[in-house]
Amino acid sequence: MNKRLKLILKNPGFQSFLASLVCIVLGLLIGYIVLLFINAEGATQAILMIIKNFFKYPSAGAAMKYFGSTLVKAAPLLMCSLSVLFAYKTGLFNIGAAGQYALGAGICLYCALALRLPWFVCIVFAMCGGAFLGVISGILKSLCNVNEVISGIMLNWISLYTVNTMLAGVKEETSHYTMNISNVNTDALLPKLGLDKLFTNNQYVTLALPLSVIVAIIINIILDKTKLGFELKATGLNKFAAKYSGMAEKKNTILTLAISGALAAMGASLFYLTGYEQWSVTSSSVPAMGFNGIAAAFLGGLSPIGAIFSSFFIQHITEGGAYVDKTKYCSQISDLISSIIIYLCGFVLFMKQFMNNMIRRSELKKGGKG
Amino acid sequence: MGNEYAVEMRNITKRFPGIIANDNITLQLKKGEIHALLGENGAGKSTLMSVLFGMYEPEEGEIFMNGNKVDIKDPNDANALGIGMVHQHFKLVECFTVLDNIILGTEPVKNGLLNKQEAKKKVLELSDRYSLKVDPDAIIENITVGMQQRTEILKMLYRENDVLIFDEPTAVLTPQEIDELMEIMRNLRKEGKSILFISHKLNEIMAVADRCTVLRKGKCIGTVDVENTTKEELSKMMVGRDVEFVVTKEPAKPGEPVLKVENISIAAKHKGIKAVNNVSFEVRSGEILCIAGIDGNGQSELAYGISGIEKLIEGKLYLNGKDITHDSIRERNIGGLGHIPEDRHKYGLVLDYPLHYNMVLQRYFESEFTTRYGFLKKKNIRAYAERLIKDYDVRSGQGPDTWARSMSGGNQQKAIIAREVDRDPSLLLAVQPTRGLDVGAIESIHKKLVELRDNGKAILLISLEMDEVMSLSDRILVMYEGKIVGELDPKETTPEELGLYMSGAKNNMKEGA
Numbered sequence: 001m002n003k004r005l006k007l008i009l010k011n012p013g014f015q016s017f018l019a020s021l022v023c024i025v026l027g028l029l030i031g032y033i034v035l036l037f038i039n040a041e042g043a044t045q046a047i048l049m050i051i052k053n054f055f056k057y058p059s060a061g062a063a064m065k066y067f068g069s070t071l072v073k074a075a076p077l078l079m080c081s082l083s084v085l086f087a088y089k090t091g092l093f094n095i096g097a098a099g100q101y102a103l104g105a106g107i108c109l110y111c112a113l114a115l116r117l118p119w120f121v122c123i124v125f126a127m128c129g130g131a132f133l134g135v136i137s138g139i140l141k142s143l144c145n146v147n148e149v150i151s152g153i154m155l156n157w158i159s160l161y162t163v164n165t166m167l168a169g170v171k172e173e174t175s176h177y178t179m180n181i182s183n184v185n186t187d188a189l190l191p192k193l194g195l196d197k198l199f200t201n202n203q204y205v206t207l208a209l210p211l212s213v214i215v216a217i218i219i220n221i222i223l224d225k226t227k228l229g230f231e232l233k234a235t236g237l238n239k240f241a242a243k244y245s246g247m248a249e250k251k252n253t254i255l256t257l258a259i260s261g262a263l264a265a266m267g268a269s270l271f272y273l274t275g276y277e278q279w280s281v282t283s284s285s286v287p288a289m290g291f292n293g294i295a296a297a298f299l300g301g302l303s304p305i306g307a308i309f310s311s312f313f314i315q316h317i318t319e320g321g322a323y324v325d326k327t328k329y330c331s332q333i334s335d336l337i338s339s340i341i342i343y344l345c346g347f348v349l350f351m352k353q354f355m356n357n358m359i360r361r362s363e364l365k366k367g368g369k370g
Numbered sequence: 371m372g373n374e375y376a377v378e379m380r381n382i383t384k385r386f387p388g389i390i391a392n393d394n395i396t397l398q399l400k401k402g403e404i405h406a407l408l409g410e411n412g413a414g415k416s417t418l419m420s421v422l423f424g425m426y427e428p429e430e431g432e433i434f435m436n437g438n439k440v441d442i443k444d445p446n447d448a449n450a451l452g453i454g455m456v457h458q459h460f461k462l463v464e465c466f467t468v469l470d471n472i473i474l475g476t477e478p479v480k481n482g483l484l485n486k487q488e489a490k491k492k493v494l495e496l497s498d499r500y501s502l503k504v505d506p507d508a509i510i511e512n513i514t515v516g517m518q519q520r521t522e523i524l525k526m527l528y529r530e531n532d533v534l535i536f537d538e539p540t541a542v543l544t545p546q547e548i549d550e551l552m553e554i555m556r557n558l559r560k561e562g563k564s565i566l567f568i569s570h571k572l573n574e575i576m577a578v579a580d581r582c583t584v585l586r587k588g589k590c591i592g593t594v595d596v597e598n599t600t601k602e603e604l605s606k607m608m609v610g611r612d613v614e615f616v617v618t619k620e621p622a623k624p625g626e627p628v629l630k631v632e633n634i635s636i637a638a639k640h641k642g643i644k645a646v647n648n649v650s651f652e653v654r655s656g657e658i659l660c661i662a663g664i665d666g667n668g669q670s671e672l673a674y675g676i677s678g679i680e681k682l683i684e685g686k687l688y689l690n691g692k693d694i695t696h697d698s699i700r701e702r703n704i705g706g707l708g709h710i711p712e713d714r715h716k717y718g719l720v721l722d723y724p725l726h727y728n729m730v731l732q733r734y735f736e737s738e739f740t741t742r743y744g745f746l747k748k749k750n751i752r753a754y755a756e757r758l759i760k761d762y763d764v765r766s767g768q769g770p771d772t773w774a775r776s777m778s779g780g781n782q783q784k785a786i787i788a789r790e791v792d793r794d795p796s797l798l799l800a801v802q803p804t805r806g807l808d809v810g811a812i813e814s815i816h817k818k819l820v821e822l823r824d825n826g827k828a829i830l831l832i833s834l835e836m837d838e839v840m841s842l843s844d845r846i847l848v849m850y851e852g853k854i855v856g857e858l859d860p861k862e863t864t865p866e867e868l869g870l871y872m873s874g875a876k877n878n879m880k881e882g883a
Contacts, residue, residue, distance in 0.1 A: 227744045230727070230734050237722045243679060244709070244717040245731040246700030 009359060016301030019351040020310065023299065027344030031337040035329070042328035050337060053320035061200045068199030070319045071312070072276055075212040076101070078311035079267025080293025082219050085302045087148075087260040089223060090252060091236035096137055096152025097264040098290025099159040100130040104265025105272050105287070106163030109279055112188030113170035113179050119188050123269045130265025131258040133159060138254030148257065156286050164281045177278035190273045208270035213308060215263070220304040232256055264290060292318075292342060299345040310345070317341055373437040376401045376533050376564040377422070377453070382431035384417055391417040392428065395590040397583050399533065404555055404565045406575040406596070408608055409585035410808035415568055418585070419535060423448045423455070435533075454526030455535040460518050462510045468521045469493055469506035472528050489528075496527050500557050515664070516547035523554065534558065535566045540574055544664055545836060545869035552578045570608070570809065572601045584608055609809050619820045622844040624654035628706075628828035629676070629797045634685030636668075636675040644683065645671035647852035653797060653828040658819065660831045660843030660860075664872050668852035669832045670712055673801045676830070677709045678702050679717075690796055703732050708795030710786055710803045712832075718786045719774045726755035726770035729789050762788035763814075780811035787818060798822060801832045816842055836865050850874045 008014055028047065035043035049056060054066035080097050087094035094100075108126040111117045117125075133155050140146035171178050181188050190206035199205045223229040235242040235252050242249050267289065272279065296314050300306030321334030377399040384392040392414045399405045409415045420426045422433065424442035433440050435451055442448050462471050469486065472493055478485045493506050502520045510518060519539060526534050536555070540548045555565055555578055569575055575582055576596060584591040584607040591607045630652050638645035646668045653659045663669050674680035676687065678699040686695045694702055703709075711717035719728050730739050730751050739751050755770040764784045766772035774782060783803065790798065800819065804812040819842065823829050833839050839846060840860055848856040848871040856871040856878045870876040 225745055225748075227735055227740045227746060230746055234720050234723065234727075234731070238716075238720045240716045241718065241720045241731065243699065244677070244711060246698065246703050248698075248700075 006359070009355075013301075015352050015355060016303070016306065016348070019348045019355060020299050020301060020306075020345075022351055023344050023347050024313070024341070026347075027341035030344065031340045034340060035333075035337065038333070039328050042325055046324045046329065046333075046337075049323045049325070050317050050320035050334075050341075053316050053323070056323060064198075065200040065202045066319075068196075068202035068205040069276075070315050071199075071209055072202075072204045072206075072274055073271065073319070074312045074315040075208040076267040076271035076289055077292055077296055077315050078212045078216060078307055079270060080264050080290050081296035081300060081307040081311050082216055082293075082304055083260045083263035083267070083290075084293045085297040085300070085304065085307060086219055086223070086263060087256055088297065088302060089229075089236050090232045090256040091239060092141070092148050092253065092256060092260075094134075094137075094152060094257065094260045094264075095149050095291075095294070096133060096155050096257075097260070097293050098286040098288075099152065099156030100133045100261040100264035101268045101290040101293075102156070102163050102286045103129045103133055103159040104268030105279055106159070106166050107265070108269035109178055109181075109272055110166055110170065112181050112273065113167075113184050116185045117188065119190050119269075119273050122188055122273060123266060126265045126269040127262040130261035130263070130268075132261070133265075134257035134259070134261025135254055137261075138257035141257070142250035142253040156290075160283065160286045163279070164283060167279055167281050171281050172278075176280050176282045178281065180278065181273065181275045188273060189275055190270070204274045204276040206274050208274060212267070212270060215266070216304040216308050219263075223304070264293070267293075295342040295345040298348045301348065314338075314342055314345065374400055375434065376436060377566075378434040379418070379422065380432050380434065382418065382421055382428045382433075384421055384426055384428045390588045392421065393588045393590075394430070395585065395588075397590075398593070399564050399566055400581075401564050402559055402562050403580040404559055404567055404578055406579035406582040407566060407568045407585070408570060408572075408575060408582055408604060410570065410608060410810065413585040413608075413808075414588040415585060416537075417588075419455070419537070419568070422453065422535075449529065449531075452530065452532045453535065454529060454531030454533070455537060456519065456522040456526065456539055458538045458541060460522055462518060462521060464511040465509060467507050467509055468504050468513070468517075468524075471510060471521055472506075472525045474525075476529060493524060493528060496524055500527065500554065500561065502527075502554060514547075516543055516550065519543070519547075519551070520554070523558075532562075533564050533566070535568070537568045538570070539567075540569070540571060544873050545865050546873060548574065572604050575604065576601055586610055605809065617816045617820060617841045620824065622657045622823065624657040624844070625826065626655055627652040628655050628690060629653040629830065630686075630688035631676070632686040632688070634672075634675060634687065635683040636671045636680055637683055638671065645852055646675060648685070649849075649852075649854055650685075651847055651854065653830050655796070655826050655828045656823055657844045658823050658829040658831055658842055659845050659847065660833055660839050661847050661849055662833065662836075662839045662843075662868060662872060663849035665834050667849045669834075669849055670801070671852075672849070673709075673712060673799060673832055676799055677707065677711075700732075703793070706796035708790035708793055708798040710783075710790055710798070710800040712801035712805070714779075714782055714786055719782060721773070721775040723774060724770065725759070725764075725766055725772045725774055725777070725785060726752050728774050728785060729755040729758050729770075731789065732793065758785075758788040758792055762791075764788055780807045783807060783811065783815070787815065791818065791822065795827070797828045797830065799830045799832075802834060803831070804833075804835065804838060812838075836868065839868065840865060848872055850877075854879055 032043060032047045035046050054063050054070060057063040057066060080101055083097045084094050104126040107129040108122040111122040111125050136155060137148045137151045140151045141148045167178050190208055192206050195205045195209065196203050223233065231247050232252055235247060235249050239249055292314055296307055296311045299314065300310035318338045321338040324334050375398050379397040382392050382395045395418060397418065407415055417426065421428050424444040424447050433442060440451060463474065469490055473489045478489050490506055497504055502524055504517055504520050504524065539551060543551060558565060567579055579596045581593055582596050582604065583593040584604065586608060631650055633648050633650050634646060635644045635648055636646040649672065661669055661672065671680060675682050678697065682695065686693060688694065689705055689707060692705065694705060697705065715721060733739060739747050741747060752770050758764065759769060762784055765781050766777050804815050819829055831843060843860050846858040846860055847854050848858065848868065850872065851874065855874065856876065858868065
């Protein structure tokens with residue numbers, strides 16, 4: 001019986017799952033402790049609110065509607081986490097996903113509002129923009145040996161202000177937000193495919209949901225079943241062996257970051273083309289989506305399928321944070337708590353290693369009896 | 371009484387999941403003797419030493435020193451008891467002086483300030499007494515490997531250790547330095563130190579040791595007096611069967627040149643100098659050409675240059691008459707270059723890939739393994755790997771699904787050789803193909819190389835092992851400081867002569883040739 005338990009514990013898939021679970025629980029626990037410190041009275045209710053999110057609505061219809069809203073924001077998060085994990089498989093850390101996401105948002109909104117193009121053209125242009133940023137990082141990395149994290153962070157700022165400038169021409173006259181797509185160019189809105197009906201007429205539930213899941217599956221197939229995936233993973237696991245066996249590791253670096261950038265930018269268009277939110281042209285930081293993508297990728301055990309669930313979870317608690325009682329806590333509390341939980345989610349790999357060490361140590365110590 | 375033993379390890383048993391690393395081993399080190407510990411890789415030598423140093427706690431068994439039972443919990447306990455070790459890979463701070471390294475950790479302090487003068491006096495005295503020639507003020511990275519090793523020995527003597535353990539100390543030395551080391555060990559014995567000498571080189575054990583304990587697969591096969599035994603007997607105890615020391619091979623029948631190297635130079639990694647300096651030679655089909663030399667004289671860079679991992683500064687390379695100077699690694703591979711890399715973990719394998727993926731590392735894109743649309747034909751990859759595993763006797767726990775990381779070093783190397791040989795290259799570049807392998811694996815790899823040669827392949831062997839160079843090669847080139855300093859015929863030369871070339875004392879090449 002003990003033996004069977006050990007076998008299960010050693011299974012890498014189960015380990016990832018368990019590690020993710022432990023991180024989630026730890027994150028919630030620490031979040032709870034922070035809430036207790038700030039205001040012990042409302043802490044239990046607040047943390048329950050975060051976990052419950054849309055379940056707080058008593059009527060099924062309302063719950064469904066807000067479930068839909070969580071999903072609408074989970075789709076771009078999934079795309080960002082795919083972007084991060086795809087690069088990670090090749091040994092690259094695409095922190096530039098945030099900037100690629102921002103540029104994707106800028107391009108798709110510009111195409112939709114200024115050029116009045118239909119949604120699929122907007123997506124394609126946005127993806128080209130994201131890929132372009134990825135290629136810059138890739139070229140700097142492979143030809144000039146500039147770390148992709150450094151160039152990624154720089155490009156994040158460059159793309160933020162580029163987008164602010166670019167969209168200044170299509171903002172509403174009375175606010176600093178971009179115009180509403182549904183008033184300007186309904187062709188640019190993503191088709192709903194009747195999905196809105198499922199979620200109590202939540203008009204923002206669109207094609208984006210199934211599309212992002214399909215992309216996750218495609219990424220999974222590319223990584224697992226194709227020649228390209230074989231090369232990319234080999235390069236990520238051991239770039240020296242990849243070079244020795246004649247793989248073009250420089251070309252692969254550029255290609256990976258290009259695909260990665262396109263994924264993040266596509267994520268942005270899958271969100272902004274629903275019309276759920278407008279871009280503020282006075283933004284002073286890139287949307288957090290790209291950075292949350294890093295946490296979602298790790299929480300999902302760096303598997304595209306795992307990312308589907310982890311992205312939903314992270315979005316779930318982020319949304320839930322908005323329901324925390326604002327009379328007991330200041331308004332930043334929701335961001336604080338969800339970021340603590342997300343932060344802990346990044347510890348999955350560490351947790352996995354820790355568990356492995358524990359198993360090994362227990363084996364070494366009592367190896368004699370086994 | 372048991373007082374004649376400096377260290378006595380009685381009935382040590384240490385188990386790991388799945389294997390018994392040490393099975394009831396008894397090792398008795400007499401005072402003032404040189405005791406050899408002989409065994410193949412994985413025989414349990416390092417585990418036994420780790421037990422002695424308190425890094426592992428044995429399930430059974432006891433350790434006695436000078437007749438008293440001791441309890442060694444960690445390496446500090448071992449040091450306190452006067453046990454010191456010279457590791458195979460030296461533990462020295464490269465940018466410190468010899469003296470600094472010797473006193474490191476036991477720095478003499480006077481009024482809170484470092485007092486090096488006194489330490490220096492003691493070191494010089496020790497170096498005189500044991501005839502260990504060192505310059506206390508030299509920086510480690512500027513001195514020879516032999517002197518670095520003497521620094522390590524002085525470190526143990528400075529700490530007044532009485533039990534000295536040498537872990538495969540000759541692996542990095544030239545023949546002359548090995549002779550010197552043997553003399554040093556004899557001196558230490560004369561001064562009453564007890565020495566445990568871990569090795570799998572039988573010649574050295576025969577030359578210097580008094581007694582020898584042989585381990586095989588975790589079991590103690592026996593302890594013999596070296597005086598009353600032979601090399602053959604020892605090797606039989608170690609391997610469990612008779613081993614052929616001499617590689618039997620017909621005279622070579624060299625044919626056309628396969629690889630032509632013309633005046634190539636390759637940059638060194640850091641120092642802005644040429645690691646390979648204007649080197650030219652040819653390798654013909656049906657011959658084994660060996661590049662001999664002490665580690666770090668440009669052999670690794672030469673291999674990188676030929677395989678395409680490093681770019682050439684100047685010169686030309688021809689493979690089968692075709693200029694490959696500017697070809698990519700893949701073009702060279704397809705053009706008939708096979709490469710057994712020096713570092714099998716860094717270059718040879720993707721350790722976190724399963725074996726069947728590793729077997730097609732250079733061929734995965736061929737139509738046998740990938741469809742027109744870029745999908746892997748996993749079934750074919752697996753079948754191919756299964757064939758290689760069978761044909762080349764690669765042993766692995768779960769066949770083609772075994773993770774490369776979990777395989778033994780010998781089988782990892784066999785897998786690489788299977789992969790390279792099966793691509794049917796016209797030139798096989800083998801860099802230290804038997805490094806770190808045991809006698810049985812070495813024997814089988816040597817046989818394979820000779821077989822390839824007899825099938826008309828050209829083999830360029832880069833080796834640091836004197837025995838391997840002497841027994842395997844048809845022609846020897848010696849490299850020293852990036853240049854070829856000698857061409858020798860293995861039938862006419864001696865290890866001593868080879869050693870003179872390797873240390874730069876001799877040169878039979880015309881300048882600029």
